[in-house]
Amino acid sequence: MAVSPVLDGNRVNAHGRLIEWKMLTIEGDWHGLLYPFFIQWIEADHERLDLLKKEGVIKDHPAGKTTL
Incomplete structure (x- = not known):
C-alpha cells in the first residue's frame, strides 16, 4: 500500500x-x-x-456522565 508524503497543516x-x-x-x-x-x-x-476543555470545545454532556 502506498502512503502520501507527510503533510504539514495549520489553521487559526x-x-x-x-x-x-x-x-x-x-x-x-x-x-x-x-x-x-x-x-x-x-x-x-x-x-x-x-486547551480544548478551557476553550469550551470539550464540555460535559448535558445529561451528565454517560456510559455504554
Missing part, C-alpha cells in the same frame, strides 16, 4: 490560537470508501485536551 481557531499538525493518508479505497488518514498534533495529548 476561533479563539485566535494557531493549531498545527502533520498528517498522511493511505492511498486508495475499499469499495469506494477512502482509507483513513493519520494525524499527529504538534502539542502533547494532555496539553491539547486541557
Whole structure:
C-alpha cells in the first residue's frame, strides 16, 4: 500500500490560537470508501485536551456522565 508524503497543516481557531499538525493518508479505497488518514498534533495529548476543555470545545454532556 502506498502512503502520501507527510503533510504539514495549520489553521487559526476561533479563539485566535494557531493549531498545527502533520498528517498522511493511505492511498486508495475499499469499495469506494477512502482509507483513513493519520494525524499527529504538534502539542502533547494532555496539553491539547486541557486547551480544548478551557476553550469550551470539550464540555460535559448535558445529561451528565454517560456510559455504554
